[in-house]
Amino acid sequence: MKQQINPSSSGSMFLSIRWKLYFLVVITTSSVALAMLGLIQWSFDQGFLKYINQQDKNQLEQIVPEITSYYHQSNSWQPLVNHPQHWADLLAKALNPAGQESRPPIPIHRPRFRAFLRRYVLLDEQQQLLIGHIPKQASPLIQPIEANNQVVGFVGVIPRKELSDFNDIAFAESQRQLLLVITVIVIALSALLTIPLAGSIVSPVQKLRKAVSTLANQKQATTLVIKQNDEIGLLAADFNQLSLILEQQENLRRQWLADIAHELRTPISVLQAELEAIEDGIRPLTLNSIQSLQDDLGRLTRLVNDLHHLAQEDIGATDYHMSAQPLQPILEKLANRYMPLLEKHQLSITVIDQCAKPVDLEIDADRIQQLFINLLFNSLHYTDSPGQINVTLKPLNDKLRVIWEDSAPQVPEDSLPYLFDRLYRVDSSRQRVKGGAGLGLAIVKAITVAHHAQISAEQSSLGGLKLIIDFPQSKTR
Secondary structure (H helix, E strand, C coil): CCCCCCHHHCCCCCCCHHHHHHHHHHHHHHHHHHHHHHHHHHHHHHHHHHHHHHHHHHHHHHHHHHHHHHHHHHCCCHHHHHCHHHHHHHHHHHHCCCCCCCCCCCCCCHHHHHHHHCCEEEEECCCCEEECCCCCCCCCEEEEEEECCEEEEEEEECCCCCCCCHHHHHHHHHHHHHHHHHHHHHHHHHHHHHHHHHHHHHHHHHHHHHHHHHHHCCCCCCCCCCCCCCHHHHHHHHHHHHHHHHHHHHHHHHHHHHHHHHHHHHHHHHHHHHHHHHHCCCCCCCHHHHHHHHHHHHHHHHHHHHHHHHHHHHCCCCCCCCEEEECHHHHHHHHHHCHHHHHHCCEEEEEEECCCCCCEEEECHHHHHHHHHHHHHHHHHHCCCCEEEEEEEEEECCEEEEEEEEECCCCCHHHHHHCCCCCCCCCHHHHHHHCCCCCHHHHHHHHHHHCCCEEEEEECCCEEEEEEEEEEECCCC
């Protein structure tokens, strides 16, 4: 009894591929957007701080003329060293020239003013510190001071490690907020655009799922029409091929059951009719009638045995005991054994061995004997009397080719590809009269495949059927 599994009825919550794909894209996009936000913010902070420090260095050019004028008057840096307040006044005057209406760049409050002044330093011509303080691992931005075409000192500013001015901080914060808003908008747009995108990707998968469900419920599945040149399109093409094969297999199965029922019913009906005739006294119970019953029973037994052999081959239950041995003795024994039967049907068999020496094959002797017996009876059923059977052994590279051919009648060209199909007969009525059920060549094909050999059929120059079997030679010596 079939049991259908419904994903929604399981213990865990069912989440469709569409939403899995949606969340995957949104999470990936959000992660990338947030990572870009962090990188852009870090790059902006570094660039903006570098810009601020460059502005501070440019302000040194405003300070140099004022300090140069002071040096011309004093002809020394010692007064500034002795009176730090003069250094502060000199900086304030240089950075806020008289008559300039713009906001002074230096802080008004005393603590912030002292912190502002500590960033400026004065160095002598040997770049030795005179005024100010240089923190460890800090490299001041300096500007030379010249007097009488000679460098008499340097004025410098300590680079900022972080933003300190209120306007600078406010500008940087506004940029952070703007970048955050842009990131949120990008994430929201990606979430909205992913919905139809996920639907368009999952739609053919849903069609495929419905088609598979229909096929699983043994309903006739329609052909999928998915025009995509990707893996989904290839999957749809494979499904269409699978659906076609399953439909063909189902038709073959039904035909197979019908043919088996017909083939079993025919000998059983004959047996039943003969037994009823003997029981009613219409036909006397003689040795001839018993022989006729045995023939019908033998035909039924052969049919059941053939069906059993094919069933065992299908499920892989047939045992093969392989060993390296030549093929010639098996054929010679077979020809001698069935010579009386062949002569009774006015048929002759000739074994033509073109091998310089016996060729060892990795075979199961019993199965190979069964293969050639089936070929022999196939020729007996089909070949007109008098007739001829030729068996040729020919070496071919690393293979041994066996050619089995018989005389008229000839097999139609369009029937050759179907000779190894089960229950296939070129002439159904004629073969049924002679006792064949269309299983002999199917068993031959199964045994051939089990020996890793290849078999093909074509028309024979003798006027009948020509079967070619290529056996791989044994690699053991």
